[in-house]
Amino acid sequence: MHRATLDQIRILVSSNPNDDYLARIKAEIRAEADAARERAPLPRLDPPPRAAVTVDDGIDRERLDYSLGELCGHDYIAFIDHAFRALLKRAPDDTGSALQIRLLAAGAPKAEVLGNLRWSPEGRRVGARVRGLLPRYALAKLARVPVAGYLLQWGLALAGLPLLLRHQRASDTLHAARFNAVADERREHARRLDELQARQDAFNAVHGEMRNELTRLAQRLDTLEQRAKALEHHAGALQQRSDATTHELADLRHYVHTANHWVASLQRSLDELETAEAAESARADELLAALAEPDTDARAARHAAWSAALAAALPPAARVLDLGSGDGRWLAALRAHGLDAHGVEVNRVLVERARAQARPVALGEPLAALERCAEASLDALTLAATLADDALGTANLLHAARRALKPDGVLLLRAEATPCAAAGTEPPHWRALLAAAGFAAPSETAAPHAGAVLARRGAD
Amino acid sequence: MRIAVLVPGLAPHDAVSNDTLGMTAALRRLGHEVALFAPHARGVDEPVRAPDTVEAWLRSPDDVVLYHYCVGWDFPLALFRRTRARRILRYHNITPPEFFEGWSAGYVASCAEGRGQLDAYAALDCELYLGCSPYNLEDFTTRGVAPERCALLPPFHEVEQLHSLEPDPRRLPHGSPLLLMVGRLAPNKAHADLIDTLAALRADGADAHLLSLGKLDPNLAPYGAALAARIAARGVGDAVTLMQDANGAELRAAFARADALVMLSRHEGFCVPLIEAMALGTPVVARASSALPWTLGDAGLLWDEDADAHLIAASLRRLAHDAELRETLRARGRARYDAVFAPAVLERDLAAALARVARR
Numbered sequence: 001m002h003r004a005t006l007d008q009i010r011i012l013v014s015s016n017p018n019d020d021y022l023a024r025i026k027a028e029i030r031a032e033a034d035a036a037r038e039r040a041p042l043p044r045l046d047p048p049p050r051a052a053v054t055v056d057d058g059i060d061r062e063r064l065d066y067s068l069g070e071l072c073g074h075d076y077i078a079f080i081d082h083a084f085r086a087l088l089k090r091a092p093d094d095t096g097s098a099l100q101i102r103l104l105a106a107g108a109p110k111a112e113v114l115g116n117l118r119w120s121p122e123g124r125r126v127g128a129r130v131r132g133l134l135p136r137y138a139l140a141k142l143a144r145v146p147v148a149g150y151l152l153q154w155g156l157a158l159a160g161l162p163l164l165l166r167h168q169r170a171s172d173t174l175h176a177a178r179f180n181a182v183a184d185e186r187r188e189h190a191r192r193l194d195e196l197q198a199r200q201d202a203f204n205a206v207h208g209e210m211r212n213e214l215t216r217l218a219q220r221l222d223t224l225e226q227r228a229k230a231l232e233h234h235a236g237a238l239q240q241r242s243d244a245t246t247h248e249l250a251d252l253r254h255y256v257h258t259a260n261h262w263v264a265s266l267q268r269s270l271d272e273l274e275t276a277e278a279a280e281s282a283r284a285d286e287l288l289a290a291l292a293e294p295d296t297d298a299r300a301a302r303h304a305a306w307s308a309a310l311a312a313a314l315p316p317a318a319r320v321l322d323l324g325s326g327d328g329r330w331l332a333a334l335r336a337h338g339l340d341a342h343g344v345e346v347n348r349v350l351v352e353r354a355r356a357q358a359r360p361v362a363l364g365e366p367l368a369a370l371e372r373c374a375e376a377s378l379d380a381l382t383l384a385a386t387l388a389d390d391a392l393g394t395a396n397l398l399h400a401a402r403r404a405l406k407p408d409g410v411l412l413l414r415a416e417a418t419p420c421a422a423a424g425t426e427p428p429h430w431r432a433l434l435a436a437a438g439f440a441a442p443s444e445t446a447a448p449h450a451g452a453v454l455a456r457r458g459a460d
Numbered sequence: 461m462r463i464a465v466l467v468p469g470l471a472p473h474d475a476v477s478n479d480t481l482g483m484t485a486a487l488r489r490l491g492h493e494v495a496l497f498a499p500h501a502r503g504v505d506e507p508v509r510a511p512d513t514v515e516a517w518l519r520s521p522d523d524v525v526l527y528h529y530c531v532g533w534d535f536p537l538a539l540f541r542r543t544r545a546r547r548i549l550r551y552h553n554i555t556p557p558e559f560f561e562g563w564s565a566g567y568v569a570s571c572a573e574g575r576g577q578l579d580a581y582a583a584l585d586c587e588l589y590l591g592c593s594p595y596n597l598e599d600f601t602t603r604g605v606a607p608e609r610c611a612l613l614p615p616f617h618e619v620e621q622l623h624s625l626e627p628d629p630r631r632l633p634h635g636s637p638l639l640l641m642v643g644r645l646a647p648n649k650a651h652a653d654l655i656d657t658l659a660a661l662r663a664d665g666a667d668a669h670l671l672s673l674g675k676l677d678p679n680l681a682p683y684g685a686a687l688a689a690r691i692a693a694r695g696v697g698d699a700v701t702l703m704q705d706a707n708g709a710e711l712r713a714a715f716a717r718a719d720a721l722v723m724l725s726r727h728e729g730f731c732v733p734l735i736e737a738m739a740l741g742t743p744v745v746a747r748a749s750s751a752l753p754w755t756l757g758d759a760g761l762l763w764d765e766d767a768d769a770h771l772i773a774a775s776l777r778r779l780a781h782d783a784e785l786r787e788t789l790r791a792r793g794r795a796r797y798d799a800v801f802a803p804a805v806l807e808r809d810l811a812a813a814l815a816r817v818a819r820r
Contacts, residue, residue, distance in 0.1 A: 019758055025778065025785055026761065033774035040663040042656060042769060045693055 059085050068132040072110045077101070079110060087117040087128050111136035282348070289349035292326055293416060303333035306414055306452045311337035313410045313454065314379050321373065321404075323366035323397075324384030326350050328359030330414070334382070344369040367397060373404040381405055385415035385451075391429055398437035405457045411439055415451035461818070462523040463487055463494045464514045466539075468531050470501035473708075475615060475732050476530050476552055479592075481506060482616025483526075483550075486807045490814070511535055518545050524817065526550055526590075529581065532573030540584050546817055547586040552615070553596045553729025553751070559648040563683045579603060588817050592730040595751035611813040614755075614801050617732055619739045627713035633701045635669025637661070637780050640718035640742070642711070642733035643725065645676040645702070647683055650747070652690050653724045656769035659694040661776065668776075669699045671714060673706045715740040720779055722772065723752065726765070731755050735801045738793030743786055745775045757800075759793040 066086050074082050080100050084092040092100075100113050115137030117123050118130060139156070143149045157164070293299055307330075314320070317340055325331055325343025327350050334341035343361040345351045354361035362369070366387055381401045387393070401411055413430055430453055439455035465484055470477045480496070481504065487494045495517055501508040509517070512535075514525060521544040527536045530552040540547050554574040560567035582603035589610045591597035597610045639658060643649050654670055661668035676684045691700050706714070715721070721737040723746040734755045737744050744760030746752050747767060756762055761775045779786055799805065 021788065022758065022761075025782075026763075029761070029774045029778050030771065032778065033768075033771040036660065036664055036774055037770045040660070040665075042660055042663060045656075045690070 059089055059091075061089050064126070064128045066128060066130045068111070068114075068130055068136070071114055071130060076104070079104075080113070083114055083117055087114065087123050087126060087130070088120075089126050089128075109136070109140050112140035115140065285347045285349045288347055289353065292350060295327075295329060299329065299416075300333075302451070303330050306330075306412065307333040307337055307339075309452070309454060310334070310380060310382070310410065310412050311339060313456070314339065318379035319377070320380040320382065321370070321378050322382040322384075323370060324387045325354065325359075325361045326384070326416070328354030328357060328361045330382070330416075331359050331361065332357070339380075367393075367400060370397070370400045370404055375403055376406045376409075378404050378409055379406060380410040380412065382412040382414060385413060385430075391433065394429070394433050395437065398433060398439070402438055402457055407457060407459065409457045411455045411457065413453040413455075461492050462518055462520070463492050464497055464517055464523070464525045464545075465494060465528070466497045466511060466514060466525060466536055467528040468498065468533055470496070470498050470504045470506075470508060472503040475617075475730075476528055477504070478618050478732075479550075479552070479615035480528055482618075482803070482806075483810065486616065486803075486810050487814075489807065490811055492814075514539060515543060518543070521545055522818075524548055524587075524814075528552060529577075530554060530574070532570060532575075532577055537577055537580055540581070540586065546588075547584070548588045548590055548813075548817060549581055549584075549586045550590045551596050551599065551729075552592055553599070553727075555646070555648050555727055559646070559727060560680075563647055564679050566679055585609070588813060590813060593751035593754050595754060596729050611809075611816065613809050613813055614735075614806060615730055615732065616803070616806055617735065617801070619732075619736050619797075619801075620803060622708060622712055622736060623739060625709050625712045627716050628707070628709035629713035629717055631703070631706075631710060632713055632717055633669050633671055634717075635671075635699070635719075636667045637719035637776050638717055639668060639670045639720065639722045639776065640714055641670065641672040641722055642674060642714075642736070643723075644674040645672070645684055645687065645704075646680060648725060648727040649674075650724045650726050651687050653747075653769065653772070654722060655687070655690050655694055655696060655700065657722065657724075657772040657776070658696050658699060660769040660773035662696060662699060664773065664777075666777070669701065670696075671718065672700070672702045673711060673714060675704045676702075711736075712740070715742045718742055720745050720776055722776070723747065724767075724772065725749065725752065728752055728755075734760075735797055738797040738801070741790045741794065743779050743789040744793065745772060745779070757792075757796045759796045760789055 063086075071083060071086060072079070077097070080092055080097050083100070084090060084097070100116070103113055103116075104110070111133060114130060114133055118128065118133060119137075139152075143153050143156075145152075310320075311334075317338055320334055320339045320341040322331055322334070322341060322343040325345045326347070328343060328345075331341050331343045331354075341360075343354070343359070344364050344366050345354065345361050346363070346365055348363055351361050351363045366383075370381070381404065383397065383401075387397060398411075405411065411434070413434075434453065434455045438458045440458040465480060465487075467476065467480045470480065484494050484496060484506070496506055496508045497511045497514050497517075498508050499511055518525070523545045524547075525539065525543055525545050526548040527540065528550045529536070531554065540549075555571050556575065557568040557571035560571060578599055582600050582605050585605075586609065589597065589600045589605055590613050591600075591610060592613070592615050594612060597612065600610060601607055639654065639661075641649075641651070641654055645651060651672065654672070658668055658670045691697050703710070715737060720743045721733060723731060723734060723744065725731065725747065727750045730751050734744060734746070734752070738756075738759055744756055746756055746760055746762050747765055748762045749765050753762060761779070763771055763775070779789075
């Protein structure tokens with residue numbers, strides 16, 4: 001990022017000079033804050049007292065009264081340290097400490113060091129009182145006056161000679177006592193040193209054992225590392241197999257998608273074929289309906305003769321099923337004799353034509369309709385000859401008719417006029433098939449028009 | 461390209477760890493082979509390798525070492541000096557040691573050591589210095605690093621996960637207004653100013669409450685004691701809740717209940733709680749220190765560093781009574797989050813930064 005960009009970002013977010021809305025709000029808040037300062041001021045508190053929390057330097061800042069003896073009772077660095085803490089209420093800094101030690105090393109009395117600290121600007125601010133210090137400090141300072149100071153020291157030394165001798169003897173005793181104490185301490189230290197040596201030997205022994213244990217742990221670590229590498233290798237192999245499986249799954253997914261595509265394409269083709277077949281079937285129905293026999297006197301006479309013969313062979317209101325009913329004219333003839341006649345026709349156009357005349361003709365396959373009839377449920381069954389134009393189909397039809405007809409039921413085969421044959425043309429194999437199917441005494445009706453065969457179901 | 465991500469440590473609910481893990485996942489989505497290296501890790505569902513195996517793992521000078529620089533650590537510095545791989549320094553900033561003087565000698569030494577390595581990293585001329593904020597990048601541009609070697613990428617975060625949590629307000633206090641502070645108890649966070657703000661509100665008759673979510677390091681116990689003393693001195697002991705063990709659901713509930721996030725910190729390298737507030741619709745009142753102005757943008761009430769308790773308190777009173785201001789800040793916060801800090805934006809910016817490294 002260039003510096004220019006950084007600067008632009010900073011300007012954009014920090015000042016945003018066009019933000020009048022926030023600027024106005026902040027100005028109002030500032031005014032409100034000013035009012036709050038007047039209304040409910042907070043008492044001033046110092047910042048969190050860091051040193052008071054963390055530092056315990058052992059300085060008694062409340063105490064300001066000392067005796068000369070307690071300050072002079074220490075020597076060398078301890079004397080300087082105590083003097084700083086008592087008179088300046090702080091630990092000695094390096095420079096100040098070194099300066100005062102140099103004074104002591106040059107033979108200055110302790111009173112002069114104490115006086116220097118007490119009456120320094122810092123010491124005056126603290127204002128500690130040391131009883132008996134002032135005259136001794138004054139004498140120490142007078143002793144530094146040339147000639148007069150020297151003579152003063154002579155006079156003081158001569159005057160204090162007996163005291164000095166007594167002090168010297170006391171010092172001898174003190175030093176002897178200290179020597180004995182130091183000798184005792186040295187013996188104690190030697191004893192402690194022996195103890196420490198014994199502890200160190202024990203520690204060395206433990207250390208040696210730990211080193212051995214460490215070596216064993218290192219060996220185990222090596223073993224573990226080798227196993228980890230082996231595991232890593234296996235993991236790599238597993239990863240490769242996983243990758244391969246992933247590729248295979250991708251291929252399989254591709255194949256499934258392709259098969260789905262083929263199936264969908266096939267389904268579309270079948271749908272198109274079914275649609276074409278339905279259209280073709282409708283056209284065929286229309287064509288065949290157009291070729292159907294017209295409603296003529298001859299047809300009416302033929303139906304009257306056949307229906308009369310059938311009604312004579314049946315009880316009143318007998319239940320009759322007609323297969324291949326066409327436009328239902330034949331059904332109308334049957335129902336005129338009081339028969340309970342219903343028909344089935346496969347041609348949708350003819351069925352619609354029949355229904356327009358209130359003739360009970362159902363749309364459907366004749367054989368399927370017959371097979372749906374209950375066993376021994378029909379008094380009579382009439383068939384259009386066009387349904388029995390081949391031997392095998394006729395055989396199946398007669399077998400189903402026998403099942404559906406009552407034991408004394410009647411079967412009528414009627415040869416209507418078709419585009420290929422005139423009415424009354426009886427298929428040559430009818431009678432043989434009826435006999436073979438178990439229908440008794442097939443005989444042609446006595447009507448003026450031939451072409452119908454009436455047979456009665458034989459016994460089982 | 462292999463990318464070795466090196467970090468001083470990984471732990472749950474830690475900003476640097478969240479950035480590391482989020483960036484690692486993003487790099488993998490970009491098609492790179494990424495491995496994590498850290499001296500210690502806990503609560504992280506990710507394999508972590510020992511740092512001294514970084515060089516063995518890298519294969520080519522075209523590979524990348526990405527170091528999350530947030531403490532003083534000699535190992536990465538030595539690694540950056542000798543490796544032939546390309547180097548990306550992800551800089552999270554380090555608190556200046558003076559904030560800890562008088563509170564913890566250990567923190568002072570640690571922060572001084574960390575910041576003491578800035579010069580050395582700047583002199584290395586790494587292929588990319590990736591800062592969480594423009595403020596962070598200034599630590600290097602002022603040391604002579606060329607601006608074209610710097611890139612800005614805010615840290616990856618867990619704000620979306622936080623947003624999806626069911627809030628759990630059972631342990632949370634009530635207050636009118638309720639002031640929320642999210643961050644550890646440390647001297648640079650200026651908790652004393654928050655306490656003073658609370659005292660100013662209560663002195664003016666408000667039933668205000670301060671909710672602080674964040675831990676106190678035992679090494680900063682003196683600072684904790686000083687805060688307790690401050691609370692007692694202000695007489696607001698019954699209006700302060702310091703929660704050191706809040707979980708994600710409670711954090712989510714705190715943002716929902718608080719009237720404002722009040723961030724008066726005097727040093728932040730980025731400040732993730734600000735974007736949490738922006739994403740969750742909590743208005744923000746903040747001090748314009750360090751990286752805070754950039755992170756917050758125009759989506760909050762931002763005051764100069766010398767803003768006193770009365771000014772912050774007046775801001776909170778205004779927020780409580782000005783519905784239009786609240787809605788404006790919420791809308792701006794959400795817009796800024798979506799434009800700059802949303803995960804998809806971060807991933808896009810990361811890809812752009814990596815592309816710059818790849819060209820070198």
